[in-house]
Amino acid sequence: MPKRTEAQRGDDAKRQCGSKGKGEPPAWADNRTNLCDSLGWFRSLQGGSYQVNKMCLGFLLDRDTGPRTYIDDEIVITRVGGGCVLDVNGNLTQRKDQDETTRSVNSLLASKRAGIAVGLIIGNKNESIRRKLPHRYNVMAWFRVIDVWFESFNGKIGARVCFQKLDLEEPSWWALKGTEDPLPLRERNCPSPHSEPCGTCYLFSKQIYDQSWMCLQPECSAFWKLKNGESPQLLRYDASFLSSREPFDEQIQPETSLVPDILSSLSQCPDASTQKIAWRGVICPECHKCVSRGYWNGWVCADSFSINLQDPNQCQWKLIMKIPPISLRCVISDFEIGVCKRAIRLEDQLIRPITYFTRPYQRFTYTIGKIGTIVHFSANRATLGRPNGPNELYERLQKVDLGLRRYPLQKCVGTLTAHFAVNFGMPYKYVVSVDSKSFSEAPSEIMYALGRLSWATKQAVGSKALTPNELLTLGYFEKMAIGFHDDGEYSLGPTIATLSLGAKATMKIRLKDEYFRGCRRRAQKPITDDVVLPGCYKPEERLKLQEQHQRGELTTAEYDKRRMELARAVTRREGEILICLELHHGDMVVMHGSLLQKYYEHSVSSEDKLRFALTSRYINPDAVPETEHYKGHFVLKPDQIYDGQ
Numbered sequence: 001m002p003k004r005t006e007a008q009r010g011d012d013a014k015r016q017c018g019s020k021g022k023g024e025p026p027a028w029a030d031n032r033t034n035l036c037d038s039l040g041w042f043r044s045l046q047g048g049s050y051q052v053n054k055m056c057l058g059f060l061l062d063r064d065t066g067p068r069t070y071i072d073d074e075i076v077i078t079r080v081g082g083g084c085v086l087d088v089n090g091n092l093t094q095r096k097d098q099d100e101t102t103r104s105v106n107s108l109l110a111s112k113r114a115g116i117a118v119g120l121i122i123g124n125k126n127e128s129i130r131r132k133l134p135h136r137y138n139v140m141a142w143f144r145v146i147d148v149w150f151e152s153f154n155g156k157i158g159a160r161v162c163f164q165k166l167d168l169e170e171p172s173w174w175a176l177k178g179t180e181d182p183l184p185l186r187e188r189n190c191p192s193p194h195s196e197p198c199g200t201c202y203l204f205s206k207q208i209y210d211q212s213w214m215c216l217q218p219e220c221s222a223f224w225k226l227k228n229g230e231s232p233q234l235l236r237y238d239a240s241f242l243s244s245r246e247p248f249d250e251q252i253q254p255e256t257s258l259v260p261d262i263l264s265s266l267s268q269c270p271d272a273s274t275q276k277i278a279w280r281g282v283i284c285p286e287c288h289k290c291v292s293r294g295y296w297n298g299w300v301c302a303d304s305f306s307i308n309l310q311d312p313n314q315c316q317w318k319l320i321m322k323i324p325p326i327s328l329r330c331v332i333s334d335f336e337i338g339v340c341k342r343a344i345r346l347e348d349q350l351i352r353p354i355t356y357f358t359r360p361y362q363r364f365t366y367t368i369g370k371i372g373t374i375v376h377f378s379a380n381r382a383t384l385g386r387p388n389g390p391n392e393l394y395e396r397l398q399k400v401d402l403g404l405r406r407y408p409l410q411k412c413v414g415t416l417t418a419h420f421a422v423n424f425g426m427p428y429k430y431v432v433s434v435d436s437k438s439f440s441e442a443p444s445e446i447m448y449a450l451g452r453l454s455w456a457t458k459q460a461v462g463s464k465a466l467t468p469n470e471l472l473t474l475g476y477f478e479k480m481a482i483g484f485h486d487d488g489e490y491s492l493g494p495t496i497a498t499l500s501l502g503a504k505a506t507m508k509i510r511l512k513d514e515y516f517r518g519c520r521r522r523a524q525k526p527i528t529d530d531v532v533l534p535g536c537y538k539p540e541e542r543l544k545l546q547e548q549h550q551r552g553e554l555t556t557a558e559y560d561k562r563r564m565e566l567a568r569a570v571t572r573r574e575g576e577i578l579i580c581l582e583l584h585h586g587d588m589v590v591m592h593g594s595l596l597q598k599y600y601e602h603s604v605s606s607e608d609k610l611r612f613a614l615t616s617r618y619i620n621p622d623a624v625p626e627t628e629h630y631k632g633h634f635v636l637k638p639d640q641i642y643d644g645q
């Protein structure tokens, strides 16, 4: 990791205090993924506020902050999100009343009480700032919560918040050109806003609107009524409310830097390149853009997912690290590598495997009714150390440039996968869409792995098994994972084989939610594919109902009603884990059965600094354009063919 220069450090210090100069924010992002990956105080991919321990740490003023949003150089007044829906014109409207227990409101009140600074970000679709903003998302500064109150608007009660900039003497970068620098506080004459007690509830409220004072306590019968008993008509903020300022309070300090400097901390600890901290986003030291860790060995400001890629002025900054080799000993904490395996976690699973041993593998076979099987090959020490075996492959995969990178998740807009991926052979779309390179371009390590996986596929399924024609390699750094998903695309053959290298991982298999409950939760309808499967909720009751329906003792309407009653009684948020495998270095897992992918889903989480998972599948060539078929052709060299030793 290169050392930061004096000039860069000076620039960093300037960014920390948020004063890069008028007109430019100290950090910015062109999409939400980069923003949330790079700022520890705003990790909210959806929604406008970010909370930790029920306190608000970050707040986004995006397109629709509602009527009466007010933004000047020091004060921001906006509605508090939550409980809103889009109306026919695409505007957010309040759907439910808010009160102090509403999460977003409560967290702002908690930050106010505890004196927590809140970082503000403004999106360029927000028109209330009345100036053109330079980027899609712009970090403003640290603010403090001054007031949270309630309004009655369109028949609903909604909360508003007033933020005041923490450092009032620092010029705001969003101030209009020609604005004079702010006066020191001691030279200002800030009127206090008018405040008075309510004659009905006796609680004090500030005068926030200029028409007149009114009680702003929503529980009070006098709430939102002028002194003459009428509702206010003209909702303009009172001038003394807008110009008042809370005095400096040294107790209110930001808990973190507004612009985190991960690059400096990494330069002090080069070994950290695969640790959790190093797969966060960074702030580009040249253009101050938030940049996700999209590449295996570093950050590239002009990432291919950036929207400004065509821009000739696109910043060219990148930081490509040389990741020091991570030895097996470094990621395997067992007493010895490959001798003592705890491959079965009986306490965590509903299905028991049949175990048998044929040198050099111990095999655990899990049979899920008539749906499919999972065979776990647990390697012994001798096989790990053979030439071109798992130990060597793990080391060599670190030396070749595989082209691993993180991709945007299709199911979850704005999120990058929490693992790196590269595909060889036939094109394959898994939880993301990845490019595929042909096997003829693949490094030999991939072909050795393919040899082993072809062997395991035949062992688990028999001679009729389809030879794999695709191999997806996933790379995991510390605490990376792949969430629950299935490999059930229509183009896929029924067999999926994975070789695990490096750190230990846990693989979990469970029924998909609708088959676990017997109903589609969102639609609140019983499943049409009426199956009762291992791992589902109350299988005996469901089978009994099914039989009664088949015998004509229950009409379809009664049967559906009873199934929904059962489904509604489920108290668990998620289905129970049916099978839980501990995947150790050198282990292979073969899942077989297309119904297995239809009804069940699996997840894998890695434990230590580095793990590779190489998964081979058979992709039906009919589902792939003919011009791409060549990618899946391969002939293994004699030493790449694995004989099970």
Ligand SMILES: O=C(O)CCC(=O)C(=O)O
Binding pocket: 430, 472, 474, 482, 487, 498, 500, 505, 583, 602, 603, 604, 613, 615
């Ligand atoms: O990391 C692993 O072991 C499995 C990866 C996986 O689930 C997949 O490739 O679909």
